[in-house]
Amino acid sequence: MKNPLILSVLIMTIFTQCTSQDLETVAAVDLEKYAGTWYEIASFPQRFQKGCHCTTATYTQSDKDYIIVENRCRKDSIDGKESYIKGKAFIDPGTGNAKLKVQFFWPFKGKYWIIDLADDYSYAVVGHPNRKYLWILSRTPKMDKNTYEEILGRIKEKKFDISKLQKTVQIAVD
Known part of the structure; x- marks a missing residue:
């Protein structure tokens, strides 16, 4: 190639694709257990x-080729107005159900990779291969401190900048 700018862009594109795809996911996800x-x-x-507080995500298996995704949160406070959005998650074939593409607005889909998951499905960690998106999820509004610290260690090993993490305000549900 004679144009150094084109060559630089091509090299950056290849480098970005290689480095952003090296995120390891869990081996397999049982979608029936993950639902809820x-x-x-x-x-x-x-x-x-x-401005979101009390954020939840609910996954429901559909009889079609996708999973229904419903995200909710309270805006600006735990008593704030509920914000709600419904979308679809499509499974990437051959990934053991660990890589999905979530769509809230057609035609845009975002990568949703399950990178850590408790054996009993009590917690999950979802990330994006570019490492700019990360969520720590639990079946309960509160997580044991030791479990949280262990998750942080594994996330750090996967090269996520854990200093960017912000805890979500949740209220206890009886």
Whole structure:
């Protein structure tokens, strides 16, 4: 190639694709066990979640080729107005159900990779291969401190910047 700018862009594109795809997921996810409601314990702040408290995600298997995704949160306080969005998650074939593509607005789909999961499905960690998105989820609104610290260690090993994590305000449910 004679144009150094084109060559530089091509090299950067190849480098970005290689480094952003080296995130290891869990080996397999039982979608029946994964279905249900998850409470967000912590996440990397995102513009689309600004002001969210008491954030949950509910996954429901459909009889079609996707999973129904319903995200809820309370805006600006635990008593704030509920914000709700419904979408679809499509499984990447051959990934043991650990890699999904979530779509809230057609035609855009975002990568949703399950990178850590408790044997009993009591917690899950979801990330993106570019490491700019991360969510720690639990079946309960509160997570044991030791479990949380162990998860942080594994996330750090996967090269996520854990200093960006913000804990999500949740209220205890009886």
